[in-house]
Amino acid sequence: MTATTPETDAGRQDGRAPVLSARGLVKTFGRVVGLDGVDFDLYPGEVLAIIGDNGAGKSTLIKAATGAIVPDAGEVRLDGEVVSFKRPQDAREAGIETVYQTLAVAPALDIAANMFLGREMRRSGPLGSVFRMLDHKGMRESAGKSMADLGIGTLQNMAQPVETLSGGQRQAVAVARAAAFATKLIVLDEPTAALGVKETNQVLQMIERVRDSGLPVILISHNMPNVFEVADRIHIQRLGRCAGIITPKTHTPSEAVAIMTGATTLQDTPGSVRG
Amino acid sequence: MSTTSPATPGAETPAPPANTAAEQFAKRRRSPAQRVQHVLHAYPAISPLLVLVVSFLVFTYLNPNFGTLRTQSLILQQVAVVAALAVGQTLIILTAGIDLSVGAIAILAMLFSAKLSADGGLPGPLAVLVGIAVGTAAGAINGLLVTRLRLPPFIVTLGTLSVFTAMALLYSGGQSVQAGAMPDLMVWTGEIVNLGGLRITTGVFMVVLLYVVIGFVLKQTTWGRHLYAVGNDAESARLVGISVNRVLLSVYTIAGLIYGITAWILIGRAGAASPNAAADANLESITAVVIGGTSLFGGRGALLGTLLGALIVGYFRTGLSLAGVDDQWRVLSIGLLVIIAVSIDQWIRKVRA
Numbered sequence: 137m138t139a140t141t142p143e144t145d146a147g148r149q150d151g152r153a154p155v156l157s158a159r160g161l162v163k164t165f166g167r168v169v170g171l172d173g174v175d176f177d178l179y180p181g182e183v184l185a186i187i188g189d190n191g192a193g194k195s196t197l198i199k200a201a202t203g204a205i206v207p208d209a210g211e212v213r214l215d216g217e218v219v220s221f222k223r224p225q226d227a228r229e230a231g232i233e234t235v236y237q238t239l240a241v242a243p244a245l246d247i248a249a250n251m252f253l254g255r256e257m258r259r260s261g262p263l264g265s266v267f268r269m270l271d272h273k274g275m276r277e278s279a280g281k282s283m284a285d286l287g288i289g290t291l292q293n294m295a296q297p298v299e300t301l302s303g304g305q306r307q308a309v310a311v312a313r314a315a316a317f318a319t320k321l322i323v324l325d326e327p328t329a330a331l332g333v334k335e336t337n338q339v340l341q342m343i344e345r346v347r348d349s350g351l352p353v354i355l356i357s358h359n360m361p362n363v364f365e366v367a368d369r370i371h372i373q374r375l376g377r378c379a380g381i382i383t384p385k386t387h388t389p390s391e392a393v394a395i396m397t398g399a400t401t402l403q404d405t406p407g408s409v410r411g
Numbered sequence: 412m413s414t415t416s417p418a419t420p421g422a423e424t425p426a427p428p429a430n431t432a433a434e435q436f437a438k439r440r441r442s443p444a445q446r447v448q449h450v451l452h453a454y455p456a457i458s459p460l461l462v463l464v465v466s467f468l469v470f471t472y473l474n475p476n477f478g479t480l481r482t483q484s485l486i487l488q489q490v491a492v493v494a495a496l497a498v499g500q501t502l503i504i505l506t507a508g509i510d511l512s513v514g515a516i517a518i519l520a521m522l523f524s525a526k527l528s529a530d531g532g533l534p535g536p537l538a539v540l541v542g543i544a545v546g547t548a549a550g551a552i553n554g555l556l557v558t559r560l561r562l563p564p565f566i567v568t569l570g571t572l573s574v575f576t577a578m579a580l581l582y583s584g585g586q587s588v589q590a591g592a593m594p595d596l597m598v599w600t601g602e603i604v605n606l607g608g609l610r611i612t613t614g615v616f617m618v619v620l621l622y623v624v625i626g627f628v629l630k631q632t633t634w635g636r637h638l639y640a641v642g643n644d645a646e647s648a649r650l651v652g653i654s655v656n657r658v659l660l661s662v663y664t665i666a667g668l669i670y671g672i673t674a675w676i677l678i679g680r681a682g683a684a685s686p687n688a689a690a691d692a693n694l695e696s697i698t699a700v701v702i703g704g705t706s707l708f709g710g711r712g713a714l715l716g717t718l719l720g721a722l723i724v725g726y727f728r729t730g731l732s733l734a735g736v737d738d739q740w741r742v743l744s745i746g747l748l749v750i751i752a753v754s755i756d757q758w759i760r761k762v763r764a
Contacts, residue, residue, distance in 0.1 A: 225652045240650035242643035244711045245636075253640055254651035256633045268632045300452070300762060 153216055154179050155321055155352050156232070161200050161210035163193075170196035171207065172376035178321060183343060183353045185363040188373030188396055194356050197373060198323055202234055203227040214320060231319030237326045239310040243299035247291065248272070248279040250298050251313045282316040283308070285349070286342050304335025308342065315346045322346060323354045328362050340366045360389040372396050451755065452762040455704035455712060458755055459719035462702070462748070466723065470730030477733050480608040487615050490725035492517075492680055494718060495618045495673040496692050497699040498625050499550070499666030501717045504700050505629075506642040506662050507709025508564035512553060513670055514692035515575035520546040521674035522579050525588040525684030528597055535596030543671035549575055550667015554660040572693065580686055587685040593678070600679025614676040621669065626714040638662060642709030698745060699724055702752045706760065723748065 154177040163170040171193050178184050188194040200207040203221025211218050214230055221227045224234065241250045257271040257278065258264030264271065276294040283291055288308045291301070298306055307327055314322040324343065328336040336359075343366050347353050357363050363370060364384045372379040372395050379395050380402030387405065394400040441449070451457055471478035496513045503510045524542030527533040533541065549571070556567040590598045600614035629635035640648040641658045649655050681688050703720030705712025724745060731741045 224650065228652060236650055238647065238650075240644075240647040242640040242647055242710065244643050245639060249636060254637075254648070254653045256636060258633065268634065270631055270633060270636060297452070300449075 152179060154213075156201060156212070156214055156354075158197075158201055158212045159210055161197065161212075162208045163196055163200055163205060164208055169376045171200060171210075173210070174373070174376070174378050176201065176371060176378065178352050178354060179369075180352055181347065181350065182368040183347050183355055183366055185355045185357060185367035185370045186373060187357060187360070187363055187370060187392065188379075192373040192396070193376045194373045195325065196376075198234075198325065198354065198356055201227075202232050202323055204234075228317070232321055232323065233314035233318035234323040235307075235310045235314045235325065235327060237329065239306055241298050241306060241310060244297055246295045246297050247283075247301075247309055248276040248294040250309055251275070251279040251282060251294075251316065253313075255317065278316075279312075282312045286312050286315060286345050288312065288338075288342070302335065303330050304332070304338055307331065307335070307339050311339065311342050311346070315349070315351065318351055321352045321354065323356070325356045326358065327355070328357065328359055336362065360392060364389050364392075372402075374398060448759055448762055452759045455756075455759065456716040456719060458752070459703050459716050459723060463719050463723050463726065466726045466730060470726060470734065473730070473734040477730055481610070482729060482733070484610040486722070486725040486729050487609075487611050488680065489729070490721045491612070491615045491618045492673060492677050492689060493692055493695045493699055493724065494721035495621055495676055496670060496689075496696040497703075497717045497721050498621050498714065499669035499673075500696040500700050501703075501705055501712065501714055502625070502629075502638065502662050502666050502669075503564065504697075504705055504707060505638055505709060505712060506659055507645075507707075508557065508659070508662075509568065509697065509707070510553065510564065510663075510666060511568040511693055511697075512549070512572040512575055513666075513696050514689040515572045515579065516546050516549040516667060516670040517674045517677055517689050517692065518686060519549060519575045519579040519582075520671045521677050521684045521688065522583045522588070522686060524674065525593055525597065525678060526583060528594050529588045529592035535594030538594065538597060539675055542674045543668060546671020546674060547664055547668040550670065551660070551664040553667070554663025557663060558656040558659050583684075583686050585686055587683050590678075590682045593684070597675070598679050598682065600676045601682060602679070612679060614679045617672065617676055621672065622714055622718055625669070629714060634658075634661070639710050642711070644710070695724060698749055701756075702745075702748050704752065704756065706756045707753065708756075708760070711756075711760070720752075 156178040158174065158176040161171045161174045161176070174193065174197055176197060186194045186197065196205065199205040201212055203224045203226045206220075206222060212221070213219065214232070219230060221230070227234070242253060245253070252275045257274045259269040259271045263269045279294045280292075283294075286308065291305055291308065298309060301309070311322075311324065311327065327339050327343070331339060340362060343353055343355065355363065355367060367384060370382050370384070370392060372382065372392065374396060375398075382392060382395070382402070391400070391405050395402055395405060467478070476482055496517060500510055500513055520542040523545045524538040527541055528535060528538035553564075553567055553571055556562055556571070557564050600612060600617060602613050603610050604613060604616065629638065637648065637653050637658050640651070640653055641655050645655050648658075677688055678684050699720035700712070700717050701707060701720070702723050703712070703716030703718070705716055727741050727744055731744070732738065
């Protein structure tokens, strides 16, 4: 407990309210139990990583919290208010942006078009309201600014089709889009899974920038080194339940893996920060 | 742009030196073929434009009559109907769909408006509107089958091709309606306008207008943008909050509306409403779209290419016939063009950073 980051500790000890919290989430798929009564909290200004083996319920947890699936039981609160998202759009309208593993980009469209996909800026006056004309210039400028805010200086031409970008650059576009529109938090699903070493580091830096700009981040990842580099707290899912919440300061990656795989439990592991 | 300059190898990116083999591979210089690939990727209308210009020069060389305004006017009149249908076809192919029922819808719409005005005494403006309404409704039926029953567009329109064709024949009893029996407005689209030697019909003007309006809508409005997004990746479009089914339904419906307008142009062009008028139009409209560089896989292409594609088909028909070549050479060469166009599309879709 001695070496936890001030931010995390402050978030937890002075009773600051979580941005997003869930209590007793249950989701079953026929006989398969996806979530078996999961509690979950995201505090302001933190990067919360969710780790777990395949089928441990990390994706289900996030989907249940962001409207991609509707939980069978349990409640989700956003800024203390109970919310029931029926579809991803509901969560998005409430200020939660998700960067999907597939990135949800249209490859042949350019960066600016993808940044504003589904939320296009329209021309002012009747050209926009009646003829629904796009404000190409406004979107390019705004897209360029969003990319610059995240320190992505290598992409200058917002008219470049996304399919001509590298994997990391595409990821950058998707993260910049989420950061530009989110007002509460952003969720990143395996953002580094398909990336090389250098690009992974760039994405991790972006995640830190997003957090430092005031948006809390939920990071779903398999990659233990990445998680320990960037997360403030780590929520471990195992067999549809939360097996514990640790921090990179109190636990080692191998301890995290041990809890994740059931080789040990949080109670048996020194440095427990939960109980 | 991240285009690399061959004069300064290794200086193309300001980023630190590559530290993995893959990154070094990514920083390799582009070969000439790759540069061509990138240019075609950015401007897919270049290849059909090139084909059009070269075929114009070759056909004029083979027979100087080809280059005359008179011949060019005739070609424009000939391609007008297919070019108009290809507008709707382009919209549908951009969503990664296909419409095999284009010609059938146009014929159905044409026969309804022709017979109602000739036999039913419907005034010209109303008859034209009925034709457009029939086309729109037929398009909407395609759209509903694609979105509600989630059937592949190929199957839906293969079915409605037969259904609409049979309906048209049953309704008309297989009989044509001659121009004289219809109000003047119905054949107004066949009226010649003389533009300083270029004799084109009002129907051709309407086709040009169609291209301008739909081309504008595709590039400048949210609807056009969403249409491209759906064609690119429907799942991504859904995730960003675009109502994919609504976009698809609107695309098929608007395509139907365009076919309804084309029915009017077709009456003027043929000088009659015949159930056999646009028999080849189904495949020719797809040919025009594909030669024009629009990808059959959706999300990629532009209306300008389709216009060039329709003109290329017209150039080959008239050009080869003026050159005194057997018509089967036209069929053969158009077939080759389609295969080449799709190969080029496959190639430029593989473009990478």
